[in-house]
Amino acid sequence: MAGRLIxxxxxxxxxxxxxxxxxxxxxxGEPILFAHRYITRPSGHGEVHVxxxxxxxxxxxxxxxxxxxWSSHSxxxxxxxxxxxxxARGCTVVVNGSRQHVQHTLARYPFAEVVHVDAAPHIxxxxxxxxxxxxxxxVAARLARRAPFALPDGVRxxxxxxxxxxxxxxxxxxxxxxxxxxVL
Numbered sequence: 248m249a250g251r252l253i254x255x256x257x258x259x260x261x262x263x264x265x266x267x268x269x270x271x272x273x274x275x276g277e278p279i280l281f282a283h284r285y286i287t288r289p290s291g292h293g294e295v296h297v298x299x300x301x302x303x304x305x306x307x308x309x310x311x312x313x314x315x316x317w318s319s320h321s322x323x324x325x326x327x328x329x330x331x332x333x334x335a336r337g338c339t340v341v342v343n344g345s346r347q348h349v350q351h352t353l354a355r356y357p358f359a360e361v362v363h364v365d366a367a368p369h370i371x372x373x374x375x376x377x378x379x380x381x382x383x384x385x386v387a388a389r390l391a392r393r394a395p396f397a398l399p400d401g402v403r404x405x406x407x408x409x410x411x412x413x414x415x416x417x418x419x420x421x422x423x424x425x426x427x428x429x430v431l
Contacts, residue, residue: 250334251427252356253341255420256349256396257364259320259389260374262409262416263343266364269417270341270424279339279428285313285325299323315355317348320389339428346396353402361404362423363396370410 257263271281284296287304299307304323308316313325326342333340334356344352346363353359366374372390376383398404405423409416424430 249358250336250338250340252330252334252352252359253339253362253424253427254344254349254352254356254359255341255362255364256344256346257409258346258366258371260371260378261364261366262374262413263364265413266407266409266417266420267341267343269413270420273417273421274424274430277425277428277430279341279424279430280333282326282330282333282340282342284343285323285327287323315342315344315348315352317345317351319345319347339424341424349396349398353399359402360427361398361402362420363404363406364409364416364420365406366408367410 255263255267267281285299285304285307286296287299287301288296290296290298301323304325307313307325308323312328314328314330316323316325318324324345326344330340330342342352349361368390372387375381375389381389407416407419407423
């Protein structure tokens, strides 16, 4: 029995990590798994991931321990090969992915479903500034290069606007995930 892959993506500052934390908390005990990411950045700032050094990441990559991997903003991101085991066992698996990497993900997992999280530009700017990971100039440059993405025909894409209250967008994500997993 094959599982379902739900690929959550959106621009930096859209609140993907907050939405995933909201959903994870409310779906404990349900047959929905949230894949953790491996990132070459220290953990913290509300983001749940496994921090790896650049060298550790490279070694795992060479060993084929990532089902998905990409680079963004001078960092390396990976999703472990446990993803394939979970899908093979029929699990619904949620991945926090990259818009720029979605085509690669769909090539490997053609039946993946995409959830695009977005927020109004002024909200993105405020959230990125509040994170204090980048200078105001870097935030402005990041927002200016916000490129549209395209999905192949037939790819299911659901959109969540996370410009307002987290609870509203969070309930929308929970509803999507439970419907995809067949949870009542």
